Amino acid sequence: MRTPIIAGNWKMNKNPQEAVEFVNAIKDKLGPYTAVERVVCPPYVALPGVQAALAGTAIAVGAQDVHWEESGAYTSQIAPNMLQGLVKHVIIGHSETREYQGVTNEMVNKKAKAALAHGLHPIIAVGESLEINEAGGTQEFVGNQVRAAFDGIPASALATIVVAYEPIWAIGTGKSATSDQANSIIGAIRGILAELYGDEHANAMRIQYGGSVKPNNMVDFMSQEHIDGALVGGASLKVDSFVDLVRLAVEAKGLS
Ligand code: 13P
Numbered sequence: 026m027r028t029p030i031i032a033g034n035w036k037m038n039k040n041p042q043e044a045v046e047f048v049n050a051i052k053d054k055l056g057p058y059t060a061v062e063r064v065v066c067p068p069y070v071a072l073p074g075v076q077a078a079l080a081g082t083a084i085a086v087g088a089q090d091v092h093w094e095e096s097g098a099y100t101s102q103i104a105p106n107m108l109q110g111l112v113k114h115v116i117i118g119h120s121e122t123r124e125y126q127g128v129t130n131e132m133v134n135k136k137a138k139a140a141l142a143h144g145l146h147p148i149i150a151v152g153e154s155l156e157i158n159e160a161g162g163t164q165e166f167v168g169n170q171v172r173a174a175f176d177g178i179p180a181s182a183l184a185t186i187v188v189a190y191e192p193i194w195a196i197g198t199g200k201s202a203t204s205d206q207a208n209s210i211i212g213a214i215r216g217i218l219a220e221l222y223g224d225e226h227a228n229a230m231r232i233q234y235g236g237s238v239k240p241n242n243m244v245d246f247m248s249q250e251h252i253d254g255a256l257v258g259g260a261s262l263k264v265d266s267f268v269d270l271v272r273l274a275v276e277a278k279g280l281s
Contacts, residue, residue, distance in 0.1 A: 027231050029247065029274050030187055030254035032064035032087060032148060033261025034116060034235075044071035047264065048078045054268045055084055060280035061254065063271055064114055065261070069103055072111045087114030087148065090122055093135035105143040115140050116256070118174060119150045120193045130173035137174055137186070146185040148256065149174045150235070151214070155194035163192075164213050171217050180222045188214060188232045189256040195236025197258060204242070207234045208249035215251055240269040247277035 039047060044067045055063050066087035067075050076086050088111070092102040108115060117140065118133035128136075137147045151170040153163045167190065178186070190211050195201050202210075211232045219227035234246050235256035246252050254274065260266040275281045 027229065027253045028060070028062055029278055029280075030062040030064065030231055030233060031271050031274050032066060032114065032116075032187075032189075032233070032254070032256050033267055034066045034089060034119070034256055034258050035068065035262060036089070036121070036258055037068060038262055039067060039071060041071040041074045044068075045074040045078045047262075048075050048084070050264045051268060052079060052082050052084055054264070055271055056082070058271045058275050059083060060278070061271060061274050066114070066116055072108075076111045085113040086111065087116060088112045088145075089116050089119065090128075091115045091117065091136055091140055091145065093132070093139040105139045105145060108145060109143055112145065114146045114148055114187075116148045116150060116189075118170070120152050120191060120196065124193075130170055133170075133174045134176050134178075137178060141178070141182050141185065146187070148187045148189055148233070150189040150191050150256065152191040152193050152196075152236070158192060158194060163210060167210060167214065168217050171214055172221070175218070175221055180226050183218075183222060183226050183230055186230065187254075188218075188230065189235050190214060190232060191235035191256060193236075197237070199237050201237035201239075201242055201246075202234070204234075204245040204249050204252070207246060208251050211249075211251040238270065240266055240273060243270050243273040244277045247274050 064085045117136045122128040140147045153166045157166045231253040233254040233256045238255040238257045239260045
């Protein structure tokens with residue numbers, strides 16, 4: 026049984042004070058749901074406060090991106106060593122970084138390797154545009170993203186990696202993929218991981234769905250065989266909806 030993982034990607038929302046207030050408001054409410062891994066990914070500037078507020082709880086902290094170099098002339102960037110001790114997870118290859126910051130498949134691979142080298146757990150995000158989806162190219166496109174991201178990553182690292190399938194056209198649009206569509210692509214991603222690493226490793230890996238996940242569609246997604254959790258934007262920003270998502274994941278997976 027794969028432990029489901031529900032991660033809130035706050036994107037560019039909540040200042041450091043709001044972030045601490047938010048995690049103080051959720052931490053006791055999320056306490057009972059130990060059967061799923063619970064993660065919040067605030068903006069960088071809020072990480073120290075959030076990490077301190079959640080110390081001693083089982084709620085993990087993640088960053089939203091990381092650079093692959095240790096230091097240097099990379100204005101605006103954050104090195105993996107800077108995140109050590111602050112976060113457990115790091116999102117890599119989110120479509121918004123691919124689109125607005127020019128992150129390529131090759132960079133995703135370098136970021137993932139750098140994160141792993143520093144003991145950080147990558148959440149590797151992949152997903153296709155509406156155009157690709159409508160042209161029937163989803164499996165091929167997402168498959169290429171997965172192969173590129175995992176290039177040169179050893180099987181021994183897989184237990185710490187999560188993949189997030191987020192169709193770009195479903196992000197922030199209120200238009201989620203159907204749970205069957207998402208399960209089918211996520212199953213295909215698992216198939217590629219099986220080609221690369223063998224069935225046993227592929228079946229142990231956790232793959233999330235992301236894109237307009239809300240309390241009212243959470244059970245549909247979590248009831249699917251291949252979907253091991255969610256990477257959530259908008260609905261992770263409100264205390265009640267984030268707590269509901271975690272509770273619904275526990276219930277849908279029959280873990281309560
Ligand atoms: P929404 O849940 O707001 O659609 O965002 C999804 C996402 O991009 C999470 O990384």
